[in-house]
Amino acid sequence: MVLEFILGCLAIIVILTAFGGVRVVNQIERGIVFRFGRAQKEIRRPGITFLIPVVDRMKKVNVQIVTMPVPTQEGITRDNVSVQVDAVAYFRVQDPLRAAVGVQNYLFAVEQVAQTSLRSIIGKSELDDLLSNREELNKGLALMIDSPALGWGIHIDRVEIKDVTLPDSMKRSVARQAEAERERRARVITADGEFQAARKLADASAIMANTPSALQLRLLQTVVEVAAEKSSTLVMPLPVEVLRFFDRGAQGSSARQEPEASQTAAPLPAPPDELAKIPGLHGAADRPGS
CATH class of the missing domain: 3.30.479.30 (Band 7 domain)
Incomplete structure (x- = not known):
């Protein structure tokens, strides 16, 4: 009986010791085994691993980020x-x-x-x-x-x-710098827009100079737009050529009237002093009966 009891105790101790050497390594870990204080090169992978009781000691290292x-x-x-x-x-x-x-x-x-x-x-x-x-x-x-x-x-x-x-x-300095940079960009964009608009206007003026009918069409289009937006009396500008035509006509009529007036006008009597200076008039005046 005593021998059986001793054998049973030894079996229990062996079983407990064996289970004491069982370790579980998680998926996010790796096991480093130290045997008598010396690290083993074999790294224990995830799962169940067995250690020698009292001899081995395992340290788990997390391999997650x-x-x-x-x-x-x-x-x-x-x-x-x-x-x-x-x-x-x-x-x-x-x-x-x-x-x-x-x-x-x-x-x-x-x-x-x-x-x-x-x-x-x-x-x-x-x-x-x-x-x-x-x-x-x-x-x-x-x-x-x-x-x-x-x-x-x-x-x-x-x-x-x-x-x-x-x-x-x-x-504050960075804010002022950013504000100045935004203002600079706004000015550059505005100047670029004005430059492009001026170039387009120059191209349009060249086309209208070569084709006068385009200028007349543009004028009529502007009149139509103004009439559509504002119902008011429109003042149509006269072309410069029409004004020049009337100006030349007025100058021609005045030039024709000046010779006619000089031909029909009666001669004015000369002054007495001027008559005395005329030769022949003095002797005729002194003769008796003249």
């Missing part, structure tokens, strides 16, 4: 503007063995590298690049973080700059 917000970093840009920039980094564990052995806490390590890289990007960039050219900055920031992370078995998928906070004075 991690979304890590980078805290706001304050820095001075290359054009001496103080800004505050925050970002977000997306990365995943590519080599679970390196992530578990190569670095103590890969999450904290990636966060610190992201903060220092973000401050470095701020110092190397200008304000206009931070506001409008973020694609290149995101690529450069991801490359700076990915370089040390590769040694830890981490792959950086992407890094995005979320927000850029400016001082109030700089916000």
Whole structure:
């Protein structure tokens, strides 16, 4: 009886120990087994895995994409503007063995590298690049973080700059700059429209100069449009040629009237002084009986 009891206890202990060595690895995890403290090269895949009790110890590493917000970093840009920039980094564990052995806490390590890289990007960039050219900055920031992370078995998928906070004075300056830029564009568009309109008018005037009938048709069309829009008395302008015709007629009639008046007018008697100067008149006046 005692022997049977001992054998039963040993069987129970063996069964419990065997079940104690059973582990389950989830789909989003990979298992790193440490046997007597030494990491095994074989990575345990998702599913049920067996460990040697008391000898093996397994560490699970998450291989999902991690979304890590980078805290706001304050820095001075290359054009001496103080800004505050925050970002977000997306990365995943590519080599679970390196992530578990190569670095103590890969999450904290990636966060610190992201903060220092973000401050470095701020110092190397200008304000206009931070506001409008973020694609290149995101690529450069991801490359700076990915370089040390590769040694830890981490792959950086992407890094995005979320927000850029400016001082109030700089916000007003940027607003004035944007307003001036919009005004400049409006003036350029207006000038371009006037230039195109002037060119079209010049082409139209050249066509009307070559074909006078087109000018008359345009005049009649304008009269019709004015009459359709406003029912009022219309004053028709006379062509300049008609006025010139009447002017030439008036000048011709006045020229014909001047010779006729000179021919019909009676001669006026000369003054006595002028008569005395005429030869022959003085002697005839002195003769008696003349």
